[in-house]
Amino acid sequence: MTNLLDIQNLTIRFKGKRTVHAINDVSLSMKQGETLALLGESGSGKSVTLKALLGLLPPKRTDIAGSIHVNGTDVLSLSGKALQRYRGGEVSMVFQEPALALDPVYTVGHQIAETVMRHKGLSKEDALSTALDMLDRVRIPSANRRLNNYPHELSGGMRQRVMIALALACRPKLLLADEPTTALDATVQIQILLLLRELQKEFGMGVIFVTHDIGVAVEISERVAVMYAGQIVEEGTTREIIRDGRHPYTRGLLAANLHDVARGERLNAIAGSPPALEAKPDACSFAPRCPRALSACREALPPMITPSERRRVGCLRADETLAAE
Amino acid sequence: MLTYLIRRLILVLPVAFGVSVICFLLVQIAPGDPLTAIMPVDATAEEQDAMRAAYGLDKPLPVQYAFWIGNLVQGDMGKSIATGRPVAGEVFGAVQNSLLLALSAAVIAFPIGIFLGFLAGYFRDTWIDRVVTAVSIAGVSVPNYWLGIVLVIIFSVNLGWLPSMGAGPGGSSEWEWNWLHMRHLVLPAVTLAVVPIGIVARTVRALAGEILTQDFVQALYAKGMSRADVLRHVARNAAATALSVMGLQLGYLLGGSILIETVFNWPGSGFLLSNAIFQRDLPLLQGTILVLALFFVAMNLIVDVAQAAIDPRVQRT
Numbered sequence: 334m335t336n337l338l339d340i341q342n343l344t345i346r347f348k349g350k351r352t353v354h355a356i357n358d359v360s361l362s363m364k365q366g367e368t369l370a371l372l373g374e375s376g377s378g379k380s381v382t383l384k385a386l387l388g389l390l391p392p393k394r395t396d397i398a399g400s401i402h403v404n405g406t407d408v409l410s411l412s413g414k415a416l417q418r419y420r421g422g423e424v425s426m427v428f429q430e431p432a433l434a435l436d437p438v439y440t441v442g443h444q445i446a447e448t449v450m451r452h453k454g455l456s457k458e459d460a461l462s463t464a465l466d467m468l469d470r471v472r473i474p475s476a477n478r479r480l481n482n483y484p485h486e487l488s489g490g491m492r493q494r495v496m497i498a499l500a501l502a503c504r505p506k507l508l509l510a511d512e513p514t515t516a517l518d519a520t521v522q523i524q525i526l527l528l529l530r531e532l533q534k535e536f537g538m539g540v541i542f543v544t545h546d547i548g549v550a551v552e553i554s555e556r557v558a559v560m561y562a563g564q565i566v567e568e569g570t571t572r573e574i575i576r577d578g579r580h581p582y583t584r585g586l587l588a589a590n591l592h593d594v595a596r597g598e599r600l601n602a603i604a605g606s607p608p609a610l611e612a613k614p615d616a617c618s619f620a621p622r623c624p625r626a627l628s629a630c631r632e633a634l635p636p637m638i639t640p641s642e643r644r645r646v647g648c649l650r651a652d653e654t655l656a657a658e
Numbered sequence: 659m660l661t662y663l664i665r666r667l668i669l670v671l672p673v674a675f676g677v678s679v680i681c682f683l684l685v686q687i688a689p690g691d692p693l694t695a696i697m698p699v700d701a702t703a704e705e706q707d708a709m710r711a712a713y714g715l716d717k718p719l720p721v722q723y724a725f726w727i728g729n730l731v732q733g734d735m736g737k738s739i740a741t742g743r744p745v746a747g748e749v750f751g752a753v754q755n756s757l758l759l760a761l762s763a764a765v766i767a768f769p770i771g772i773f774l775g776f777l778a779g780y781f782r783d784t785w786i787d788r789v790v791t792a793v794s795i796a797g798v799s800v801p802n803y804w805l806g807i808v809l810v811i812i813f814s815v816n817l818g819w820l821p822s823m824g825a826g827p828g829g830s831s832e833w834e835w836n837w838l839h840m841r842h843l844v845l846p847a848v849t850l851a852v853v854p855i856g857i858v859a860r861t862v863r864a865l866a867g868e869i870l871t872q873d874f875v876q877a878l879y880a881k882g883m884s885r886a887d888v889l890r891h892v893a894r895n896a897a898a899t900a901l902s903v904m905g906l907q908l909g910y911l912l913g914g915s916i917l918i919e920t921v922f923n924w925p926g927s928g929f930l931l932s933n934a935i936f937q938r939d940l941p942l943l944q945g946t947i948l949v950l951a952l953f954f955v956a957m958n959l960i961v962d963v964a965q966a967a968i969d970p971r972v973q974r975t
Contacts, residue, residue: 387879387880389876389880417882417883417884418882419882420879420881421880421881421882421883422882425881426877426880428877428880430873433872434874434876434877435874435877436874436878436894436895437874437895437971438894438895438898438968438969438970438971439894440970447887448881448882448883451881451883451887483971485970485971499881500881
């Protein structure tokens with residue numbers, strides 16, 4: 334069976350007044366129906382990767398090298414009608430801010446139906462009944478009435494449910510979720526996470542879940558890829574990452590998690606801030622912030638070490654025993 | 659929606675009352691005595707008083723207002739002091755002509771303004787945007803009476819293609835939809851359209867540019883919508899605000915074309931107004947201002963209701 338997703342040596346550079354090397358030599362693959370969390374802080378290139386997957390980056394201001402294949406389709410070569418069929422049909426996206434990602438002057442029913450009509454060629458009535466079915470599936474109470482609501486008439490959690498219904502209406506093979514719970518209240522966050530997990534099982538699609546919250550990543554995903562400065566620095570199953578995170582950045586993220594911190598105890602933050610990425614990194618990007626950095630880390634790109642199958646760490650010292658700490 | 663409409667209609671009443679009071683008082687405040695304009699210079703004080711009494715000008719102001727408004731609701735706006743003809747007929751004929759001119763200008767200006775604005779908003783910060791911005795700023799800035807004169811010199815005097823004045827062979831009252839009449843409309847309508855083209859283009863550019871940067875536009879592309887679909891969404895988002903700007907522009911076109919109507923001798927309300935001012939023709943002046951002001955109030959009402967009908971976010975209670 335072909336891989337659901339194959340990203341090979343993806344490199345993305347934004348041109349303009351300031352050049353930004355947003356993505357640097359990223360490779361990533363996913364099997365059918367897999368759930369992957371892309372973990373990293375703001376500016377690490379998570380969202381850019383998702384946008385590249387949907388061909389949403391402005392072509393005039395971006396240089397893209399490498400390749401992206403979804404179910405064997407070369408995404409970067411798509412254009413025009415083929416790209417429209419692919420977007421929303423094959424791969425769809427749930428945005429961070431449902432309040433901004435839904436058109437304020439159309440009813441939510443119309444917005445879902447519109448997508449269904451475009452991809453499935455259904456009539457307006459059939460598309461609306463599909464929309465109704467989708468609103469039911471995302472557990473929106475009295476869906477029939479909600480169909481005719483405008484986005485501003487719904488609560489934040491409800492809007493995100495609509496966004497999910499919209500994204501899943503055409504049964505995509507791959508769902509991209511760009512921090513879908515960040516803009517929501519904590520209690521609603523959990524509900525949305527659980528919903529996504531259930532729907533993933535129900536529909537069997539692959540999910541890429543972008544987040545900066547390692548707790549969320551653990552909750553939803555089988556695998557985790559940690560991004561830093563436009564590179565994947567570590568990848569493995571969620572269990573491996575939690576139990577045996579090798580990269581100092583991953584370990585920093587784990588330590589910075591608030592969940593087990595006693596009151597009054599100092600929080601473990603990672604010192605410093607990520608690099609500006611104005612030049613293509615030629616050494617370990619994390620070295621300036623790394624407590625374990627060697628002089629060799631600042632001289633060349635770290636090797637990609639693969640301790641086991643589908644497990645990799647981009648750190649010179651990944652093989653060392655961690656007992657020293 | 660219906661209750662909203664009724665509420666809006668009720669709210670118009672006090673505004674209309676205020677407008678009528680201001681119209682009435684404005685003329686009272688204006689210096690000069692209307693009688694001196696029509697009476698012979700050697701008229702005696704008795705003759706002047708008799709004339710004043712005949713027009714009801716000797717009564718206290720509230721009484722004059724009550725008479726005025728009482729007649730008004732019966733369709734009687736008094737008689738013109740200068741011509742002795744009923745004001746209502748004069749005003750409605752003139753407003754009809756002005757409306758014809760204003761609507762023609764709007765028909766020219768709004769589509770062009772919308773198109774240019776959309777183009778500039780879509781291609782923001784490109785040379786297209788800069789050209790459109792330059793054109794719209796020029797359109798707003800050029801004094802349109804001057805432009806009117808220049809157009810007359812080019813198209814009437816030098817080329818002889820179009821007439822320079824009047825509303826056609828029938829004069830002010832007999833308009834017909836044929837070329838003989840419509841060729842008289844071309845120059846004033848084009849001249850009048852220049853300012854609203856600029857204003858509408860700039861408004862639509864700002865709206866479209868702002869809407870296109872919103873997240874939902876990217877979300878629309880992400881769900882597989884074509885560029886045409888996306889532009890339809892943008893247009894619907896921009897429609898409410900754009901319509902309200904255009905509605906007000908139509909109001910300005912109707913009431914604000916005094917200079918253009920004077921340049922082209924167009925027998926409209928502006929022309930009537932300037933005559934009424936120079937002749938101190940109080941009843942005519944009051945009637946014209948009142949009709950124009952009420953038209954503006956009506957325009958505002960239509961704009962509000964249309965906005966509520968289009969944009970679901972507008973409070974309808």
